[in-house]
Amino acid sequence: MYTPYPENMMESIKKVEATRAERMSTEPRRLTADEKDALLKEFHPDYNPDAFAEIKVGPNKGQKAPLELAEMLHSTSRLVEEKVDITKVDYDVDVLVIGGGGAGSSCAIEAHNAGANVMIVTKLRIGDANTMMAEGGIQAADKENDSPVQHYLDAFGGGHFAAKPELVKRLVMEAPDAIKWLNELGVMFDKDADGRMVTTHGGGTSRKRMHACKDYSGAEIMRTLRDEVLNLQIPVVEFTSAVEIIKDEKGQAAGAVLLNMETGDYSVARAKTVVIATGGAGRMHYQGFPTSNHYGATADGLVLGYRAGVPLLYQDSIQYHPTGVAYPVQILGALVTEKVRSVGAQLVNANGEAYIHPLETRDVNASGVIRECREGRGVETPDGEHGVWLDTPMIEILGGEGTIEKRIPAMFRMYMKYGIDMRKVPILIYPTLHYQNGGLEIDGEGFAKNIPNLLAAGEAAGGIHGTNRLMGNSLLDVIVFGRNAGKKAAAKAKEV
Numbered sequence: 001m002y003t004p005y006p007e008n009m010m011e012s013i014k015k016v017e018a019t020r021a022e023r024m025s026t027e028p029r030r031l032t033a034d035e036k037d038a039l040l041k042e043f044h045p046d047y048n049p050d051a052f053a054e055i056k057v058g059p060n061k062g063q064k065a066p067l068e069l070a071e072m073l074h075s076t077s078r079l080v081e082e083k084v085d086i087t088k089v090d091y092d093v094d095v096l097v098i099g100g101g102g103a104g105s106s107c108a109i110e111a112h113n114a115g116a117n118v119m120i121v122t123k124l125r126i127g128d129a130n131t132m133m134a135e136g137g138i139q140a141a142d143k144e145n146d147s148p149v150q151h152y153l154d155a156f157g158g159g160h161f162a163a164k165p166e167l168v169k170r171l172v173m174e175a176p177d178a179i180k181w182l183n184e185l186g187v188m189f190d191k192d193a194d195g196r197m198v199t200t201h202g203g204g205t206s207r208k209r210m211h212a213c214k215d216y217s218g219a220e221i222m223r224t225l226r227d228e229v230l231n232l233q234i235p236v237v238e239f240t241s242a243v244e245i246i247k248d249e250k251g252q253a254a255g256a257v258l259l260n261m262e263t264g265d266y267s268v269a270r271a272k273t274v275v276i277a278t279g280g281a282g283r284m285h286y287q288g289f290p291t292s293n294h295y296g297a298t299a300d301g302l303v304l305g306y307r308a309g310v311p312l313l314y315q316d317s318i319q320y321h322p323t324g325v326a327y328p329v330q331i332l333g334a335l336v337t338e339k340v341r342s343v344g345a346q347l348v349n350a351n352g353e354a355y356i357h358p359l360e361t362r363d364v365n366a367s368g369v370i371r372e373c374r375e376g377r378g379v380e381t382p383d384g385e386h387g388v389w390l391d392t393p394m395i396e397i398l399g400g401e402g403t404i405e406k407r408i409p410a411m412f413r414m415y416m417k418y419g420i421d422m423r424k425v426p427i428l429i430y431p432t433l434h435y436q437n438g439g440l441e442i443d444g445e446g447f448a449k450n451i452p453n454l455l456a457a458g459e460a461a462g463g464i465h466g467t468n469r470l471m472g473n474s475l476l477d478v479i480v481f482g483r484n485a486g487k488k489a490a491a492k493a494k495e496v
C-alpha cells in the first residue's frame, strides 16, 4: 500500500476516503452571517488580546498593533545621525521608489514612461518580494457575465465593509486595464484554444475572475516586471534600505537616507516625490505562526512612513491564509494556493467531515481550521503540528486525469519531492501568516496622509481591503496602485 504519511495520519485518511463519494455530490452548506461572526470572534487570531499592545507614540497612539509591530513603532530610527550629512546628496532624482517588488516595479515603469527620472532602492534584490511568492492569480472583472460593480461588492463585503470606498473603486475600475497591460508586457496568462484568458473562482468571489499563470502567477508577473525595469534601464540600488524619509522645511517629502546593508555606509537620495512600496509585515511570525512570506516582509515601510508622520490603517488586522503546509515540516507554512480549492478540493477534518464550504472567505476558513484543531477534530503530525485535510484527489475525479499536473503543477511537484502524490492522498494544512491587511493611510489618489509628495503602494498601503482581503486582489492592488503611484509621482514631480 502507498503510505507517504505515518500510521495515525493514514488511519484518518481512510475516513476521508470513506466519505468522499458522498461529499462529491453534496456541496457543504454556506455559513450564515451570524455563524461567521461567532466563528471569527472565537477562533481568529486577530481576536487574541494577548497578542496586541497599545501603540505609545505617533499618529496611532492609543490604538492596538501586534506586539512585534508595536515594538518596532516604538523603536528609534536606524539612522546614526552623526554618520550622515544630509546636505551631501548622492542621488538626485524626480521619483524615488523604495521597494523592488511588484508595486515598486510597476510604479517605476509608469514613472519612467511619464518622463520622470526615477530610481528604485531595495533592501534585497529586485523581485525579492511577496509578488514573486503569490500563486493563485490576479482578479479582474473583464468577462461578459461580470462587472467592476460586482467585483466591488465582493471586495467590499469580503473586507467586512471596512475598506475605503474610493480605493476599492480604483482597484476594481482599473483592474481590466491592469490585465491588459501585463498581457502586453508579456505575462503568459492561461488561455484557451481560442486565445481567450481562462478564469476561475476564488474564496468570496461571485464570478470567475481569477486570471492565472498555472500556479506561479506571481513569479510570472514579477519576472515580466523585472525584465521591463531592466529593459528600460531604470537604475536599481540593491541591498540598500531606506532608513528615514527626508522632509523639507515645509514638511514635504524630499528624499530618503539610505543604508547599504553590506557595507553599513549611508547615502542620501534627494527626490521630488517618494513612493513607499516596501510590502508588508508577513515575515514577522506574529503569535508564532509559520509564514508564506519572503524574508524581506518585515514591516520596514510601515515604520518608515509612520516615523515620517503617516497614520496606519488596520495595523491590527492580519490575514492568515487558511491553507499553509502543516506536513511535512520541511515546508511548514508554505502556501498551498487557494486555487487548489477553486478547482475542487474540499477541507475535511480528521473524521472525514467536510465541515465548511471551501470557498468561504479566508478569515472564516482560517478560523474554521483552527476550531477543528482546537476542538480535537484535527490530525496530529509526528512533529507535534496539527492540521486538517485538503482533499486533493477530488480535483482529479472532478476535473479528469491530469488536472492537477495541468492546473497546479508547481504545487504538485513541491509535494512529490516529499513522496506525497496529491492525486492519490490528501494534504495536511493549517493557517499560515500571509498578509498585512492594513498599512499606511493613503487618499484616493495614492498620496500618503499628512506628508505631501509622499505616496504609498502595494501591501505597504492600507485601506484597500478592509479587514480581510480576497484572493487575487493583492496582485491586483500591487499593479493598480503601483502604476497609479508611478503616474501620480511623475506628474507631481513636474510641479515641485
Ligand code: MEZ
Residues within 6 Å of the ligand: 134, 135, 136, 137, 138, 335, 336, 337, 338, 339, 470, 471, 472, 473, 474, 475
Ligand atoms: O492573493 C493571494 O494571496 C493568492 C493569490 C494566494 C493564493 O492562494 O494563491
